[in-house]
Amino acid sequence: MDRNSSQPSRRDVLRGALAAGASLALGGSLSACGSRSDAPWTASDDQWRQFQGATLNFISENTAPTAAIAANTRPFTDLTGINVNIVTLELTALVQRVALDLASGRAQYQVIYADPYQVLAPYQRGLVDLRSLQADPNLPDLPGGVEDFIPAQMDAAGRFVDREAVYALPYDAPTMIWQYRRDLFEKYHDRMADDLGFDPVPGGERTWEEYLQIAQWFGKNATSDVRYGTGHQARQHDSLMNDFSNVLWSYGGDYFDNGKEVGRLGKRDPGPCRLDSDAAIAGAAFYNRLLGVADPASKTWDWDGVGAAFRAGRLAMCPNWHEFAASNEQVMPGKVGYAALPKGPAGTANMYGGTGVGISANTLPHERGAAWLFLVWATSPETQLANLKSKAGGGTPTRTSVYELPEVRAAERRPSPMPNMLTAAAVRQAWRAENIGLRPKIPMWNECNTAIFTQLSRMLSGAATPEEAMRSIKSRVDQIVARGWVA
Known part of the structure; x- marks a missing residue:
């Protein structure tokens, strides 16, 4: 179809509806879009060449797949004639920049790394429903459709409340798993088994209580090899919430009722916080005990800190994001093992931290089409395979x-040319619907998260008991949720 035809396409109708919704949500600012130029468009039999000469700006957190793509955008430019500028920021700075850009009505960034909790949930109305682009016969199809994405990730990273709408395509998939010194577990296996009375081989059948005992055993019996049995990302930071949540869920606690649904599809009003439940308090009490035997520096570490300590040979094991495998294998090739996290009374839970890529609803028609080409290419099987092999980045x-x-x-x-794939068995188990850990996808999550890790930090310092910390978090989160969210 001629893009200059006077007959509106299905895409044009959908775009109008989406833009109107975004305008209402963002203070009517989208009306400013009419004063700027759209991306170039030329008639072409090649769907990939119709926006040649355009320039896209992609704003992203500094993640493994973005590092790989940034190191080699040439294949996309050769395919499309579109140039891509990539801006990478720390997540908090990215969220602030995206919020300002969406409110401005002018898409400085056409492609957005849409963190489910800090971008998608609060600013969903500022993102394009990608179904309109997938349905446009003038644009390339998404290979395999949305069905080719891992279902739990498609929901968690790409949807919000509406089960059908798609606001982002799953782009990365970091998941917390048990990382351990395989060489040391093999060296001390028989002694540990005799002393502890159970098989210490890591896996989802091990319990958190057994994990703690293994950590204590290493701390007492293997000091010539490692200084501490375990380390954690327990700094007063988002990392602390992630580390704690694995234990919370495994003990049967949760942040809100219907936690799986609130985490997978999201909710605008999740109701009262449930961290004052007996199960949540029991999980907090165990986590406090666990950190009592961990490397004391854990309280100063985020994921990078504990990852560096593990690679330096300081720790026998730690929970951390599975994509650290690539770094582990560079420093300690063949010495590291990977397993699902231990289980608690309610089972195992493994925090998922994946994010999708979306398109700003402030984009003009041809900008939006060009951005769709980038999303299709960046999440295609071919690009994901190239990222997996990349020396500059990686991702899974x-x-x-x-x-x-x-x-x-x-x-x-082993030997593996794609070291992150050494975690495949562990993450496949972690991504099962009953095992995946999904934090609440609610518009006010960022503020709730701050309340959570602030009180957890007080608990770990001894300034509050586990019960006091949980009740304080509940009180603060209930206040935040009751106040609601206005974009």
Whole structure:
């Protein structure tokens, strides 16, 4: 169809509805868009070349797949004739920049790294419903459709409240798993088993109580090899909430009622906080005990800190994001093992931290089409495979089809040209619906998160008991939720 035709396409109708919704949500600022120029468009039989000469700006957190793409955007430019500028920021700074850009009505950033909790949930109305672009016959199809993305990730990273609308495509998939010194577990296996009375081999069948005992054993019996049995990302920071949540959920506690649903699809009003439950308080009490035997520096570490300590040989094991495997294997090739996190009374839970990429609803028609080309390319099986092999970045695929490729399956075994695939068995178990850990996807999550890690930090310092900390968090979160959210 001629893009200059007077007949509106389905895409044009949907775009108008989405833009109107975004305008209402963001103070009517989208009307300012009419004063600027759209991206170039030329008639072409090649769907990938119709926006040649355009320039896209992609704002992202500094993640493994973005590092890989930033190191080699040439394939996309060669395919489309579109140039891409990539801006990477720390997540808090990214959220602030995106909020200002969405409110401005002018899409400085056409492509957005849409963190589910800090961008998608609060600013969903400022993002394009991607179904309109997938349905446009003038644009390339999404290979495999949304069905090729891992279902839990498609919901968690791409949807908000509405089960059908798609606001982002799953882009990265960091998940917390048990990382351990395989060489040391093998060296001390028989002694540990005799002393502890159970098989210490890590896996989802081990309990958190057993994890704590293993940590204590290493701290007492293997000091010539490691200084501490375990380390954690327990700094007063988002990392502390992530580390604690794995234990909370495994003990049967949760932040709100229907926690799986609130985490997977999200909710605008989740109701009262449930951290004052007996199960939540029991989980907090155990977490406090666990940090009591961990490396004391844990309280100063985020994920990078504990990852560096583990690679330096200071720790026998730690919970951390699975994508640290690439760094582990560079420093300690063949010495590290990966497993699902231990279980508590309610089972195992493994925090998922994945994010999708979306398109600003402030984009003009041709900008939006060009941005769609980038999303299709950046999340395609071919690009995800290239990222997996990249020396500059890495990341792990979000598509089922990539995991089924023979070369990817072969990379699950050492020696592996794709070291993150050494975690595949662990993350497959972690991504099962009953095991995946999903924090609340609510518009006011960022403020709730601050309340959570602030009180947890007080608990770990001895300034509050586990029960006091949980009740304080509940009180503060209830105030935040009751106040609601206005974009």
